[in-house]
Amino acid sequence: xxxxxxxxxxxxxxxxxxxxxxxxxxxxxxxxxxxxxxxxxxxxxxxxxxxxxxxxxxxxxxxxxxxxxxxxxxxxxxxxxxxxxxxxxxxxxxxxxxxxxxxxxxxxxxxxxxxxxxxxxxxxxxxxxxxxxxxxxxxxxxxxxxxxxxxxxxxxxxxxxxxxxxxxxxxxxxxxxxxxxxxxxxxxxxxxxxxxxxxxxxxxxxxxxxxxxxxxxxxxxxxxxxxxxxxxxxxxxxxxxxxxxxxxxxxxxxxxxxxxxxxxxxxxxxxxxxxxxxxxxxxxxxxxxxxxxxxxxxxxxxxxxxxxxxxxxxxxxxxxxxxxxxxxxxxxxxxxxxxxxxxxxxxxxxxxxxxxxxxxxxxxxxxxxxxxxxxxxxxxxxxxxxxxxxxxxxxxxxxxxxxxxxxxxxxxxxxxxxxxxxxxxxxxxxxxxxxxxxxxxxxxxxxxxxxxxxxxxxxxxxxxxxxxxxxxxxxxxxxxxxxxxxxxxxxxxxxxxxxxxxxxxxxxxxxxxxxxxxxxxxxxxxxxxxxxxxxxxxxxxxxxxxxxxxxxxxxxxxxxx
RNA sequence: UGGGGCGUCGCCAAGCGGUAAGGCACUGGGUUUUGAUCCCAGCAUUCGUAGGUUCGAAUCCUGCCGCCCCAGCCA
Numbered sequence: 191x192x193x194x195x196x197x198x199x200x201x202x203x204x205x206x207x208x209x210x211x212x213x214x215x216x217x218x219x220x221x222x223x224x225x226x227x228x229x230x231x232x233x234x235x236x237x238x239x240x241x242x243x244x245x246x247x248x249x250x251x252x253x254x255x256x257x258x259x260x261x262x263x264x265x266x267x268x269x270x271x272x273x274x275x276x277x278x279x280x281x282x283x284x285x286x287x288x289x290x291x292x293x294x295x296x297x298x299x300x301x302x303x304x305x306x307x308x309x310x311x312x313x314x315x316x317x318x319x320x321x322x323x324x325x326x327x328x329x330x331x332x333x334x335x336x337x338x339x340x341x342x343x344x345x346x347x348x349x350x351x352x353x354x355x356x357x358x359x360x361x362x363x364x365x366x367x368x369x370x371x372x373x374x375x376x377x378x379x380x381x382x383x384x385x386x387x388x389x390x391x392x393x394x395x396x397x398x399x400x401x402x403x404x405x406x407x408x409x410x411x412x413x414x415x416x417x418x419x420x421x422x423x424x425x426x427x428x429x430x431x432x433x434x435x436x437x438x439x440x441x442x443x444x445x446x447x448x449x450x451x452x453x454x455x456x457x458x459x460x461x462x463x464x465x466x467x468x469x470x471x472x473x474x475x476x477x478x479x480x481x482x483x484x485x486x487x488x489x490x491x492x493x494x495x496x497x498x499x500x501x502x503x504x505x506x507x508x509x510x511x512x513x514x515x516x517x518x519x520x521x522x523x524x525x526x527x528x529x530x531x532x533x534x535x536x537x538x539x540x541x542x543x544x545x546x547x548x549x550x551x552x553x554x555x556x557x558x559x560x561x562x563x564x565x566x567x568x569x570x571x572x573x574x575x576x577x578x579x580x581x582x583x584x585x586x587x588x589x590x591x592x593x594x595x596x597x598x599x600x601x602x603x604x605x606x607x608x609x610x611x612x613x614x615x616x617x618x619x620x621x622x623x624x625x626x627x628x629x630x631x632x633x634x635x636x637x638x639x640x641x642x643x644x645x646x647x648x649x650x651x652x653x654x655x656x657x658x659x660x661x662x663x664x665x666x667x668x669x670x671x672x673x674x675x676x677x678x679x680x681x682x683x684x685x686x687x688x689x690x691x692x693x694x695x696x697x698x699x700x701x702x703x704x705x706x707x708x709x710x711x712x713x714x715x716x717x718x719x720x721x722x723x724x725x726x727x728x729x730x731x732x733x734x735x736x737x738x739x740x741x742x743x744x745x746x747x748x749x750x751x
Numbered sequence: 752u753g754g755g756g757c758g759u760c761g762c763c764a765a766g767c768g769g770u771a772a773g774g775c776a777c778u779g780g781g782u783u784u785u786g787a788u789c790c791c792a793g794c795a796u797u798c799g800u801a802g803g804u805u806c807g808a809a810u811c812c813u814g815c816c817g818c819c820c821c822a823g824c825c826a
Binding site (some may be wrong): 323370514 | 753754755756757758761762763764765767773774775776783784785786787788789818819820821822823824825826
C-alpha cells in the first residue's frame with residue numbers, strides 16, 4: 191500500500207557517500223527533538239525522513255532528546271514524544287538517547303578546548319556581549335576576557351561548574367573569529383550557568399548547561415551518527431558544527447545536511463506559537479483535534495499511515511513552500527476510503543413518516559460495510575415507520591440538478607426502500623417539522639419498474655437510532671498563511687472562529703453505539719468520523735469529523751444550481 | 752559587494768547538457784443504491800529574468816530581479 195520513498199537530494203548525497211566508502215558503508219541518523227512541547231506534523235516530516243533513510247540503507251535511527259535547556263523542558267513532553275513517535279510506527283529499539291547523558295563528556299571536551307586555547311570564560315553580561323558581537327554588516331569586537339590564560343580559564347570553568355557564580359555572571363565561549371561574516375562564528379557561547387532548575391533527567395547534578403551548537407555535533411559524534419539531518423535555519427550553523435568536531439578529539443565527523451521545514455496552509459507549525467495557543471486556552475490542549483500536533487491529528491482520527499504517506503508525497507528539498515491542506519486531506523481520504531466501514535448518521539434531523547408502513551412494524555435490513563470490499567462483511571440496520579433524514583436532503587421545490595427529495599418526488603433511502611414525499615408539515619412559524627411519505631415495498635434491493643429514481647439519501651430509524659453529538663472541525667486559521675500578521679497584529683488574529691462546530695442533536699444507526707476509539711467510520715455521504723478519545727464512555731457518543739467526503743455537489747449548488 | 756540559502760504548471764515535486772516524470776487541485780466524459788469511490792480524457796513549446804557557451808541548455812557561465820534565514824547566556 192505504501193509506496194517506497196522517492197529519491198531526493200539527501201538520499202543522493204548518502205548514496206554518493208556510501209560509494210566513496212565513507213563511514214564504512216554505515217548509515218546512522220537521528221531524530222533529536224527538544225522535549226519542550228508536543229510533536230507536530232512538521233516533526234513527522236523529519237521522523238519519516240530520518241527513520242525512513244535508516245531503513246532504506248539498513249542502518250539505524252536514534253531517538254534523542256535534545257534536553258540541554260531544562261528551563262523549557264519537562265517529562266510530560268518526553269513521554270508524549272515517545273508515544274507519538276511510536277504511534278507513527280517507528281521503533282528506536284529501546285535505545286532512547288538524551289543529550290543530557292553526555293553532560294560529563296561534553297564537559298570534558300570543553301576542558302579540552304580550553305587547554306587548546308580554543309575556549310575561554312567570558313565575564314561580559316548578555317547585553318554587553320550583544321554590543322561586542324557587532325551587527326550583520328559590521329564586525330564584532332573581541333571580548334576583554336578573550337586572552338585569559340589557559341590556567342585561569344580552567345580555574346574559572348571549574349568554579350562555574352562548582353556553582354560559585356550566579357546565573358548570567360559568566361559563560362564559556364569558543365574562541366573563533368569576532369570578525370566573521372557568519373554571526374555564529376563570533377565566539378559563540380558554549381556553556382551558561384543555570385541554578386535552581388531541576389532537570390528532568392539529571393536533577394540538580396549540574397548548574398552549567400551546554401548550548402545547542404556545542405552539544406549537537408558532540409552528541410552526533412558520540413552516537414556514531416553518519417548523517418545529521420536538520421532544517422534550513424541551521425545552515426549557517428554548519429561551519430560551527432564542523433569547527434567543534436575539528437577541534438575536539440572526536441570519534442568521527444558526521445555530515446550535517448539541511449532541508450526545508452514544512453509549512454502547511456491554514457495552520458501554524460512553530461512550537462512557540464502552538465505553545466501559545468495551548469497556554470492561552472485558545473484550544474483545549476496539545477491534543478485538541480484542531481491542532482496540527484501528532485496527538486491532535488490522532489484524536490481527530492488521522493491514521494499514522496496517512497501521515498506517513500503525506501510526508502512521502504511532499505518530498506524533501508531545500509526550497510521553502512506552503513503545502514495545501516488538500517494534500518493531507520487527500521491522504522486520509524484515500525486511506526479511509528479503503529478501510530473505513532460505512533455507517534449512517536443524521537446530523538441535522540428532519541422527521542419523515544412513512545404513512546403506508548405498519549404503525550408498530552419494523553424490520554432488520556442488511557447493508558454492506560463497504561461498497562467494494564465484501565470481506566468487510568455486512569451489518570443489520572433496523573427500519574420502521576419513522577426515520578430521520580438530513581434537512582439538507584429535502585427541498586420543497588428545486589430544479590432538475592437537485593436529485594434529493596422534493597415535494598411529490600421520489601428518492602431512495604440508502605440500503606432501504608424508495609419513498610415519495612406526499613406532504614410537508616409545518617409549524618406556526620412556517621418551519622418544516624415533518625415530512626409525510628409513502629414507500630414502495632417492491633424496491634428493496636431492486637430498482638422500481640418503469641421509472642428512474644436518481645437520488646439516494648441516508649437515514650436513521652427514529653425508534654432505534656442512538657442520539658449523540660458530532661463535532662465538525664475546520665481549519666484552525668482563516669488565512670492560508672496563518673503566520674502572516676498585519677502591522678501591530680498578532681497571529682491569533684487569524685484564528686478561524688468556526689474551527690469547531692458542535693451538533694448535539696444527531697442520530698446514529700445502532701451499530702455505532704459500540705464504536706471504539708480505534709476505528710474510523712465513513713458516515714455515508716458526509717465524511718469520515720471517529721469516536722472522540724476523551725469523550726469515550728459517555729452515555730451519548732461523541733464523534734469527531736476527521737474530514738468531509740469530496741463534495742462536487744457543493745460547487746454546483748453554490749454556482750446557481 | 753555583510754554572510755548563508757532558494758526560485759520548474761494553482762500547490763508540492765522529478766529532472767543532473769540530448770529536447771519538461773509524478774502527485775494534489777482543476778476541467779470534461781463514463782460507471783454507481785454514497786453528488787463518494789472507480790474509470791477515461793484534458794491540463795508547462797516551457798523551467799524568475801536578460802545575455803553568453805554549445806550542433807543542442809531547466810540543466811554550464813555572467814549580470815539582474817524576487818523570496819527565506821542569521822546579531823539568544825533558545826533549539
